Amino acid sequence: MKNNLLKHILKISIIFLLMFSACAEQFSSEFKDNKKYSISDQDKKACLMLSSQLMDVDTTVMDTTRYYQPVQAGYTDTTVAAAWVNATDSAISADFDIMLSDTTVLVDNALLAADSYAIFEKSAGSSLQTYFYLSWDLTLENLSTYITLRIYRKDGTMLKLLSNALDLSSVAGCAEAVDLGNKEEVYPKIRARLEYELEAGQYLVQFTVSKPETVPAFRVVVL
Numbered sequence: 001m002k003n004n005l006l007k008h009i010l011k012i013s014i015i016f017l018l019m020f021s022a023c024a025e026q027f028s029s030e031f032k033d034n035k036k037y038s039i040s041d042q043d044k045k046a047c048l049m050l051s052s053q054l055m056d057v058d059t060t061v062m063d064t065t066r067y068y069q070p071v072q073a074g075y076t077d078t079t080v081a082a083a084w085v086n087a088t089d090s091a092i093s094a095d096f097d098i099m100l101s102d103t104t105v106l107v108d109n110a111l112l113a114a115d116s117y118a119i120f121e122k123s124a125g126s127s128l129q130t131y132f133y134l135s136w137d138l139t140l141e142n143l144s145t146y147i148t149l150r151i152y153r154k155d156g157t158m159l160k161l162l163s164n165a166l167d168l169s170s171v172a173g174c175a176e177a178v179d180l181g182n183k184e185e186v187y188p189k190i191r192a193r194l195e196y197e198l199e200a201g202q203y204l205v206q207f208t209v210s211k212p213e214t215v216p217a218f219r220v221v222v223l
Contacts, residue, residue, distance in 0.1 A: 039173030042223055043190070046133040047174035049104045049221045051189055068104040068219075071097040073116030073207070083117075084204045085156040092119065099205070101126075105220040112212045117204060120151070120222060124200040132205075133221040134192040138178045142214035143187070149194055150206040159203070163195040 039047070054068045074096035076083040083095065098119045099105045109116050122130065134147050151159040166188075174189045209215050 039170045040167070042131065043167070043170040043174065043193070046131070046193075046221045046223055047170075047189055050133060050135040050219050051174075051176070052104060054104070054106065068106045069100050071099055071105050071107045071118050071220075073097075073107050073109045073111070073113070074118060075111060075113055075116060080152055080204065080206075081156050084152060085154065096204070099220060099222065101130075101222040103221070105222070106217055107207065107220055108217050109207075109209065109212060109215065112216060114209055114212045116207050116209075118207070120198075120203045120205050122198045122200050122203065126200075128197045128199060130196050130198040131223050132192070132194040132196070133190055133223070134194075134218060135189055136191065136215050136218040138176070138187055139214070140180050142211060143178075145209065145211040145214050147192060147210070147215070147218060148208045150208070151196060151198075152204040152206070154202060159196050159198070161194060162197060164192065166190060166193045 052067060055066055076095065084092065087095075096117055096119045098121055099107075101120075101123070107116070107118065132149060136142065136145075136147075149161075153159065170190060170193070171188045175186045176189045177184050178187050207218075209218075
């Protein structure tokens, strides 16, 4: 009786293992074939641009080739209305650098200020959907640091953030190993992905860094 019971349990166990193995294989196949589990082409492009080497030095001629657009963060001790809405074009050009789209922008926050500014110019004929990707060199001190954006039209009204969601596939598909001194851990390279709807024209972009002393410079890619 006992032997028959053991044989019965063994048969059930084997059937269960075979069923589990088949389901796991099917799930693995679906996971690989289903595009929703893959990083999107746009996020992949942003990842490459945020991760790319910024400069290349040719030691034979000691010449440096730059692969990014340098932007000096702008600062103001006045209101947005005074510095942006009511300011002349020449004053705006003198106070704020213009960020380009579809390129790696390196924003230098030289004063380590919590709030800094730059101009973004949306070209005509491009899609209204505009994505701002942010990243910076991670250290033990700035792992919990975050950067938020406020984007102002020329009349001073602030644009609504449509989404700050980042798919898990993009988190997993764009990661970097960070040396934390006594160990190395993997963290997302894309630290923020912010979606707005922008018509053609100029906008004032305000960057707010939660711990500005830990991030002297950060990268921005606008797609």
